[in-house]
Structures are given as structure tokens and as C-alpha cells.
Amino acid sequence: MAGKYKVPRGTFDILPTESYKWQFITEKFRQVTKLFNYREIVTPIFESSEIFERSVGEDSDIVEKEMYKFEDKKGRSLALRPEGTAPVVRSFIENGLNLQPNASKLYYLGPMFRYDRPQKGRYRQFYQYGVENISSNDPFVDSEVISLAYLFLKNLGIADFELQINSIGCSNCTKDYDAVLNRYFTPFLSDLCSDCRKRLVKNPKRVLDCKVKTCKKIAAKAPSMLDYLDKNCNEHFSQVQDNLKLMDIPFVINPKIVRGLDYYSQTAFEFVVTSLGAQNTLIGGGRYDGLSEQLGGKQMPGVGFAGGFERLIQSMENEKLSFGGEQIPSIYLVALGNKARVYSLKLLMELRRNGISVDIDFDKISMNSQMKAANRSKADFALILGAEELTTQSIICKDLKNGEQEKINLKEVVNYLRIR
Ligand SMILES: [Zn+2]
Ligand SMILES: [Zn+2]
Incomplete structure (x- = not known):
């Protein structure tokens, strides 16, 4: 693609x-x-x-x-x-x-x-x-x-x-040192790279920093700045x-x-x-x-x-160090049927208003495909809301780690999740 x-x-x-x-x-x-x-x-x-x-x-x-x-x-x-x-x-x-x-x-x-x-x-x-x-x-x-x-x-x-x-x-130390470097590098002038030949005139210290192999080799034996401080x-x-x-x-x-x-x-x-x-x-x-x-x-x-x-x-x-892990939502919401789907927007907003991170996939319709998405999201819990739950004002909370599930009162869902 x-x-x-x-x-x-x-x-x-x-x-x-x-x-x-x-x-x-x-x-x-x-x-x-x-x-x-x-x-x-x-x-x-x-x-x-x-x-x-x-x-x-x-x-x-x-x-x-x-x-x-x-x-x-x-x-x-x-x-x-x-x-x-x-x-x-x-x-x-x-x-x-x-x-x-x-x-x-x-x-x-x-x-x-x-x-x-x-x-x-x-x-x-x-x-x-x-x-x-x-x-x-x-x-x-x-x-x-x-x-x-x-x-x-x-x-x-x-x-x-x-x-x-x-x-x-x-600049006080450098004056002497630049002259020393100039004297040191001049006999090697034809072996230095073209950049270093220019550097030798303007800023000889930078020859010491050159990444070109031949320059590096010549620079290795150059007098040390530390002797001229x-x-x-x-x-x-x-x-x-x-x-x-x-x-x-x-x-x-x-x-x-x-x-x-x-x-x-x-x-x-x-x-x-x-x-x-x-x-x-x-x-x-x-x-x-x-x-x-x-x-x-x-x-x-x-x-x-x-x-x-x-x-x-x-x-x-x-070094195989941790970056603290990828971002994952706490909750994945599974909404079955049109009524639940409409209600889900209200519920999502309520959870998010209370600082609970929650995701949903509006494109997926069946229980199966939504549960698959929930598992892939690595969320801790799935909340499952169907027509039956809506009529009894309840919702199923499924622990995605161990598969255990519990039916809870829809009004209590925020408190329930906070405790979990
Ligand atoms: Zn100085
Ligand atoms: Zn160079």
C-alpha cells in the first residue's frame, strides 16, 4: 500500500x-x-x-x-x-x-x-x-x-x-598552542585531507578532531593542549x-x-x-x-x-533497557447492538471524565471481533454492554488477565473500576 x-x-x-x-x-x-x-x-x-x-x-x-x-x-x-x-x-x-x-x-x-x-x-x-x-x-x-x-x-x-x-x-593559551600545532602538522601537509589543510590555517585545533583516517593517524602523535595551558x-x-x-x-x-x-x-x-x-x-x-x-x-x-x-x-x-512500556488503555469497551453502541458514547465520556483511560473500536460489530480487539489492546479489563444489560442497567466487567467476569450495576461502574 x-x-x-x-x-x-x-x-x-x-x-x-x-x-x-x-x-x-x-x-x-x-x-x-x-x-x-x-x-x-x-x-x-x-x-x-x-x-x-x-x-x-x-x-x-x-x-x-x-x-x-x-x-x-x-x-x-x-x-x-x-x-x-x-x-x-x-x-x-x-x-x-x-x-x-x-x-x-x-x-x-x-x-x-x-x-x-x-x-x-x-x-x-x-x-x-x-x-x-x-x-x-x-x-x-x-x-x-x-x-x-x-x-x-x-x-x-x-x-x-x-x-x-x-x-x-x-585564547591566551591557544595562541602558543596553535603555533605549536602548525609546526607539527606542516611537514604532513600533503597527507592531510583538503578540509584539514584549510583548518591548519584558520583553526589548527580542528585537525585534531578530523574523522579521516590518515588525519587521525597524524593527529595521534600531535603535542597535547594540556601541556600548553x-x-x-x-x-x-x-x-x-x-x-x-x-x-x-x-x-x-x-x-x-x-x-x-x-x-x-x-x-x-x-x-x-x-x-x-x-x-x-x-x-x-x-x-x-x-x-x-x-x-x-x-x-x-x-x-x-x-x-x-x-x-x-x-x-x-x-543494553536491552526498558522504556517504561507502550501506552495501553485500562479499559476496553465492547458494545453489542445499536442501543448499546449509542449508550457507549455516554459511558466512554463518563469514564474519561473520571480519569479512566478507555478505548473502543466503533468499526467492529460482533462480540468475537470486539473481544479480539480488546485482547490485542492489552487493556486490564473489558466492559461488555449488550441490550440485555442495558435493560437491567448493568454491565459485565471481564478481567482480561485471568478471564474472570462479574456483573455490576451500570451506575456503580466508575466506583467499581476505581477500587479494582
Ligand atoms: Zn588559558
Ligand atoms: Zn582531515
């Missing part, structure tokens, strides 16, 4: 047989953000494209190749958001949230868009959850943000992950580590984490699945003290993280 139209390439439908998994993760995320008193911020799906060009950087892959950029009817240049941090910081500045109490701890949920080559676990519309704390450069804030991500994964039951942390320093950044990084130890959060240091985006500084971290292969980052985050200024605000330090739903679901499926 496949129709003429298909979902756009690189996108997918979240079908009713899968959506409970998304709801489960959303709920768990909301629960953990509540524990930390983070509050939700919802920004538009599209923004002025300049926001991403100025923050993510015009020479980044995201802006250069992957952004869904378009003009509206008045010729405004807009973009479907490729990531969540820049819009949140834009809103933070615009609404003066720094002046409002308890407005610096934010979380968001929603779709992001990148025109990427579709492959397993990578989509053009993908769903992210994320947290931003815009207020402070204190390493205690970094540690708390990391602990939120950690607790989220733990609460989902995920066991197979590793926290990797790094410090990528500040200035005193301030060094102390910041050790404090983050001390705090994580204090909170019993295991971690390893991975000097190769640089984060693809230009506005990151100091702390960078990833939660990585150790058994998933190439696409193995569950959550990526870090500090972005320079972002607010780049978006025309005043200097405002921030730290946050984001992760994708798709990979999280994949991980949970790999």
Missing part, C-alpha cells in the same frame, strides 16, 4: 509503536533537570542565519555545508537551527535573563537540522536535549553541569559509557577534576576532545559509548565563554551540553 510520497531523505517518522521511547527519555530528562532546578527554554526552530554564522563560524562544516539556509518572502536570511546553544544565548541576551532571578539554568528539547550525508544514526532532522548554564566561569558550575548529564544517563540505566574530559584552554586554565581544569572525584563520577582525560565549534574554551567533555563503533558520542559539551560577545551581548561565560535522542535510544536498545 506504499503511497507516492515518501518522508524527505535523511528524516524519519516517529511512529506510534516507537513514540513511547521518545516520551520516556523526555520525561527522564525533565525529571533530572528538575533535580538541579534547571528550567525549560523554547526557542524557534528557525533563526536569523547570522546567529549561526557569527557563533558556530562561517568556515565550520555546519555553516559552510550543512545549514538549511533560506530567504523568506521579505528576503530575510533565515536558517533552520543546526544546534541549540546559539539560539539559547541569543534569547538570553535579548531578554536580559542575566538580570532575572533563577534564569541562568536552562534546558531545551527539540529538533535540529543539518544537511548531512544520511547514514546510520545520523539524520537531517534529529532530536536533541541540552542544558546551558549562562552565568559563571566557576569550575564548580562545569562540574555540576557534567554531573547532571551523568545522572541523566545513570537514571536511564545506561551502563556502557565513559566520561572523557579535556581543557582546550582560553596557562596557570589560570590549568587551575580551572584541576578544580573540575577534583570536583568530579568528590562527586564519585569516574572520568578519563582525553586531550583529543576539541569540540568542532569555535566558541568553546576551557572545559570540554564527552560521554562516549565504548562499544558502538565510530558514531560513539552520546553527549558532548563544554564551556563557551566567548559566545555571548560574538552574538553582540556583553561578556557572559557559559557551559552546557547536548545529546541526541537517536543515539541514546540505540544505546538503550543495545
Whole structure:
């Protein structure tokens, strides 16, 4: 029965047989953000494209190749958001949230868009959850943000992950380090991929992040950023580590984490699945003290993280974790004959008004087909209403688990079900 139209390439439908998994993760995320008193911020799906060009950087892959950029009817240049941090910081500045109490701890949920080559676990519309704390450069804030991500994964039951942390320093440390990297990579110039040759000029740190095999091999022996941190950044990084130890959060240091985006500084971290292969980052985050200024605000330090739903679901499926079960109604109503069918609408409404979930299949007529539907629905009870029951103002309640049934007064049905 496949129709003429298909979902756009690189996108997918979240079908009713899968959506409970998304709801489960959303709920768990909301629960953990509540524990930390983070509050939700919802920004538009599209923004002025300049926001991403100025923050993510015009020479980044995201802006250069992957952004869904378009003009509206008045010729405004807009973009479907490729990531969540820049819009949140834009809103933070615009609404003066720094002046409002308890407005610096934010979380968001929603779709992001990148025109990427579709492959397993990578989509053009993908769903992210994320947290931003815009207020402070204190390493205690970094540690708390990391602990939120950690607790989220733990609460989902995920066991197979590793926290990797790094410090990528500040612009003061980076100056020296960029020169060191340049000296290191230049002899290998002809072996680097074409992207990395450009990166070496504009942002040599990003060569460390390249996924191309030959680049990876060359980068493996590159000098470590950690040897070039200035005193301030060094102390910041050790404090983050001390705090994580204090909170019993295991971690390893991975000097190769640089984060693809230009506005990151100091702390960078990833939660990585150790058994998933190439696409193995569950959550990526870090500090972005320079972002607010780049978006025309005043200097405002921030730290946050984001992760994708798709990979999280994949991980949970790999570990055979529960998503809390599919949605099932408590009651299935079986109405036999026209009079019962008419009365069923009244009864359905009464049950639903009282907070009892109930389903019915109006297309099925016979007892047999309706009972089959009731069993397939996995409801706890079937209520069976026929002409005979109507005349005696009664209804049959059948326990679908053990098959036992009982005749009850139609007026008492809500009370009866509440007790059951
Ligand atoms: Zn520094
Ligand atoms: Zn490369």
C-alpha cells in the first residue's frame, strides 16, 4: 500500500509503536533537570542565519555545508537551527535573563537540522536535549553541569559509557598552542585531507578532531593542549577534576576532545559509548565563554551540553533497557447492538471524565471481533454492554488477565473500576 510520497531523505517518522521511547527519555530528562532546578527554554526552530554564522563560524562544516539556509518572502536570511546553544544565548541576551532571578539554568528539547550525508544514526532532522548554564566561569558550575548529564544517563540505566574530559584552554593559551600545532602538522601537509589543510590555517585545533583516517593517524602523535595551558586554565581544569572525584563520577582525560565549534574554551567533555563503533558520542559539551560577545551581548561565560535522542535510544536498545512500556488503555469497551453502541458514547465520556483511560473500536460489530480487539489492546479489563444489560442497567466487567467476569450495576461502574 506504499503511497507516492515518501518522508524527505535523511528524516524519519516517529511512529506510534516507537513514540513511547521518545516520551520516556523526555520525561527522564525533565525529571533530572528538575533535580538541579534547571528550567525549560523554547526557542524557534528557525533563526536569523547570522546567529549561526557569527557563533558556530562561517568556515565550520555546519555553516559552510550543512545549514538549511533560506530567504523568506521579505528576503530575510533565515536558517533552520543546526544546534541549540546559539539560539539559547541569543534569547538570553535579548531578554536580559542575566538580570532575572533563577534564569541562568536552562534546558531545551527539540529538533535540529543539518544537511548531512544520511547514514546510520545520523539524520537531517534529529532530536536533541541540552542544558546551558549562562552565568559563571566557576569550575564548580562545569562540574555540576557534567554531573547532571551523568545522572541523566545513570537514571536511564545506561551502563556502557565513559566520561572523557579535556581543557582546550582560553585564547591566551591557544595562541602558543596553535603555533605549536602548525609546526607539527606542516611537514604532513600533503597527507592531510583538503578540509584539514584549510583548518591548519584558520583553526589548527580542528585537525585534531578530523574523522579521516590518515588525519587521525597524524593527529595521534600531535603535542597535547594540556601541556600548553596557562596557570589560570590549568587551575580551572584541576578544580573540575577534583570536583568530579568528590562527586564519585569516574572520568578519563582525553586531550583529543576539541569540540568542532569555535566558541568553546576551557572545559570540554564527552560521554562516549565504548562499544558502538565510530558514531560513539552520546553527549558532548563544554564551556563557551566567548559566545555571548560574538552574538553582540556583553561578556557572559557559559557551559552546557547536548545529546541526541537517536543515539541514546540505540544505546538503550543495545543494553536491552526498558522504556517504561507502550501506552495501553485500562479499559476496553465492547458494545453489542445499536442501543448499546449509542449508550457507549455516554459511558466512554463518563469514564474519561473520571480519569479512566478507555478505548473502543466503533468499526467492529460482533462480540468475537470486539473481544479480539480488546485482547490485542492489552487493556486490564473489558466492559461488555449488550441490550440485555442495558435493560437491567448493568454491565459485565471481564478481567482480561485471568478471564474472570462479574456483573455490576451500570451506575456503580466508575466506583467499581476505581477500587479494582
Ligand atoms: Zn588559558
Ligand atoms: Zn582531515
